[in-house]
Amino acid sequence: MGAVSESGDRGSANARAVARARAVLPGGVDSPVRAFGSVGGLPRTIASARGAYVTDVDGIAYVDLVGSWGPALLGHAHPEVVDAVRTAASRGLSFGAPTEGEAELAELVIDRVRVGSGGGALRPLEKMRFVSTGTEATMTAIRLARGATGRDLLIKFAGHYHGHSDGLLAESGSGVATLGLPGSVGVPEPIAGLTLVLPYNDLDAVRAAFAAHPGRIAGIITEAAGANAGILAPGPGFNRALVELAHAEGALVILDEVLTGFRVGPAGWWGLEAAADPYTPDLFTFGKVIGGGMPLAGLGGRAELMDLLAPLGPVYQAGTLSGNPLAVTAGIATLRLADADVYAQVDANATRVSAAVDAALTAAGVPHVVSHAGSLFSTAFRADPVRDYADARAQDAFRYPPFFHALLDAGIAPPPSVFEAWFLSAAHDDAALSRVEEALPAAAEAAAHARPRTA
Ligand SMILES: *Cc1c(COP(=O)(O)O)cnc(C)c1O
Numbered sequence: 001m002g003a004v005s006e007s008g009d010r011g012s013a014n015a016r017a018v019a020r021a022r023a024v025l026p027g028g029v030d031s032p033v034r035a036f037g038s039v040g041g042l043p044r045t046i047a048s049a050r051g052a053y054v055t056d057v058d059g060i061a062y063v064d065l066v067g068s069w070g071p072a073l074l075g076h077a078h079p080e081v082v083d084a085v086r087t088a089a090s091r092g093l094s095f096g097a098p099t100e101g102e103a104e105l106a107e108l109v110i111d112r113v114r115v116g117s118g119g120g121a122l123r124p125l126e127k128m129r130f131v132s133t134g135t136e137a138t139m140t141a142i143r144l145a146r147g148a149t150g151r152d153l154l155i156k157f158a159g160h161y162h163g164h165s166d167g168l169l170a171e172s173g174s175g176v177a178t179l180g181l182p183g184s185v186g187v188p189e190p191i192a193g194l195t196l197v198l199p200y201n202d203l204d205a206v207r208a209a210f211a212a213h214p215g216r217i218a219g220i221i222t223e224a225a226g227a228n229a230g231i232l233a234p235g236p237g238f239n240r241a242l243v244e245l246a247h248a249e250g251a252l253v254i255l256d257e258v259l260t261g262f263r264v265g266p267a268g269w270w271g272l273e274a275a276a277d278p279y280t281p282d283l284f285t286f287g288k289v290i291g292g293g294m295p296l297a298g299l300g301g302r303a304e305l306m307d308l309l310a311p312l313g314p315v316y317q318a319g320t321l322s323g324n325p326l327a328v329t330a331g332i333a334t335l336r337l338a339d340a341d342v343y344a345q346v347d348a349n350a351t352r353v354s355a356a357v358d359a360a361l362t363a364a365g366v367p368h369v370v371s372h373a374g375s376l377f378s379t380a381f382r383a384d385p386v387r388d389y390a391d392a393r394a395q396d397a398f399r400y401p402p403f404f405h406a407l408l409d410a411g412i413a414p415p416p417s418v419f420e421a422w423f424l425s426a427a428h429d430d431a432a433l434s435r436v437e438e439a440l441p442a443a444a445e446a447a448a449h450a451r452p453r454t455a
Contacts, residue, residue, distance in 0.1 A: 006060065007056050007057075007058045013045075014042060014057050015042060033174065033417050038397075038401070038416070038418070040401055040405075048077075049072075050075075050077045051076060052064060061411065062412060063411065063413065063435050064076070064425075065415065066413060066414070066415050066416075067424070068288075069259075069288065070289060071291060072293060072425050073342065074426055074427060075425040075427020075428070076425075078334070080333055081292050081334055081337070084332070085329055085330050088326050094321060099328065101332060102130060102323040105128075106128040106298075108335050109298070109335070110127075110300070112262070112266050112267055112271075113300075114267060115267065115274045115275045115278065122278050124270070124302070125302075126302050126303040127307070128299070129299055130298040131296075131298060131319055131322050132296065132321050132322060132324070133163065133297050134288065137298055138285050138299075139168075140309075140315075141221070141254045142218075142221060142254065143316075144305065144309065145251075145283065148218075148305055148315075149251060151215070151217060153194055154167070154194060154219060155209055155217060155219070155220040155221070156221050156222070158390070159172075159389025160221075160229070161228035162258075162285075164184075166192075167187065170183040170187075170197045172228075174419070177229045177417075178419050196217070199388050200387070201235045201387050203242075203245065207245065215250070217246075218251060219251050219253060220246050220254070221254040222242060222255065223256045224270055227260065227376050227421045228259070228419070229419050230371060230379075230419050230420075231377055231378045236277075239255065240277055240279035252282040252305075253281040253282050253283075254282065254283045255283070255284050257284055258285050258287035259421070260373070260374070261286040261287070262290060262334075262335060263375070266338065281301075282301055283301040284300050285299045289335075290335070292330035293330060294331070296323075296328065347374070347375045349424040350374075350375035353433060354377040357370060357379055361444045364444035364447065364448040365448055366444060367383040368383075369382060369383070369386060373421075376421045376422070378421050381395045381396040381399040381418070396450075396452070398453060401450070402449070403444065405446070406439070406443035406446040407440075410438075410442070412435065
């Protein structure tokens with residue numbers, strides 16, 4: 001369509017890179033949504049990224065609205081983060097022994113995740129453990145909840161994504177939603193059966209689950225704000241009510257802030273909510289921004305719970321590369337740079353782009369809703385608000401691929417699935433944002449003219 005579609009053309013360096021990858025990597029990727037399965041066409045093979053832009057192997061730069069699925073809060077390759085990592089790399093890549101950086105990052109996280117200050121502050125984190133991926137963080141948090149309560153069952157919500165471990169893929173968001181799968185083959189029924197999948201934003205369903213399984217539910221895991229099946233923000237007071245219900249039943253709450261943590265604000269989604277309406281989840285999980293683009297994630301909570309982890313306690317967890325010095329360095333540098341100005345800029349940028357998306361689709365007469373959770377937003381092609389996963393699926397998803405490709409051809413890279421959030425950074429400047437605004441009207445027209453696929 002536009003002037004810059006060469007990377008989708010057969011003679012391009014990108015086309016050759018995709019063919020090469022597909023021969024030796026399933027789907028040509030190491031994580032499913034990257035393959036463009038739900039939007040069609042060739043994924044762009046990225047050679048480099050800087051600030052608001054990613055550049056593919058044909059040298060075509062795109063305004064990036066994916067941000068590595070969240071980590072790139074400051075923009076790509078922030079010079080101070082890259083310098084810190086380069087310096088750390090010169091001292092060695094991995095030691096398999098404690099480093100000072102791990103304690104420094106833990107202190108930083110523990111200090112940020114609070115509301116208020118001084119003696120009256122609410123501080124839900126006393127200790128952290130660092131791992132390499134969000135999947136490990138949630139897996140370990142669940143094991144800890146089970147170990148602490150001596151119970152087996154776990155509540156999760158439909159459309160929430162907590163990584164790809166067994167037991168968490170049922171009615172999951174992210175790639176599982178994109179591919180329209182009920183879960184995953186290869187998860188044994190006895191394991192899947194330990195997860196109770198409930199509709200989101202439905203406290204009666206939670207009460208009914210506790211009533212049906214008295215004394216058997218170890219905990220509830222919930223995305224702090226649902227952001228993996230499009231944005232599904234929790235209703236006001238929902239997270240606090242979960243904590244109250246769980247605690248009344250002797251169960252724990254794991255607030256999964258892998259995506260929202262340090263992205264929607266300095267103390268994550270919890271910080272936004274708890275400032276006005278305090279509540280205390282038992283365990284938090286973090287990932288994405290916490291590693292500043294390197295493989296790092298973590299879990300934290302009060303000391304008495306966290307000390308149940310080995311070596312102090314009987315709940316086992318370990319990792320050859322856990323707390324990797326380069327990843328910890330990137331995390332420290334990123335969190336130190338992520339100040340109030342950064343969050344104000346990311347908020348303003350997200351407001352500007354989401355308003356432009358909304359206006360373009362409205363002008364083109366396309367039924368849609370834009371859902372928000374802080375600076376995160378997503379579009380659903382339906383007239384009514386999205387409150388749960390069933391709503392998110394009940395949309396004209398066929399409108400997204402032509403919308404997406406019109407943007408891509410214009411040098412804009414939105415998420416390659418209607419079920420993923422759009423991510424802005426503090427590095428998106430007026431030039432980048434104007435480019436997005438200019439491309440949106442034609443993309444909205446393409447969405448307006450889309451027709452459902454017929455078999
Ligand atoms: C991305 C994500 C995970 C999994 O993190 P990985 O690092 O991809 O394993 C877990 N929970 C939430 C809410 C996420 O968005």
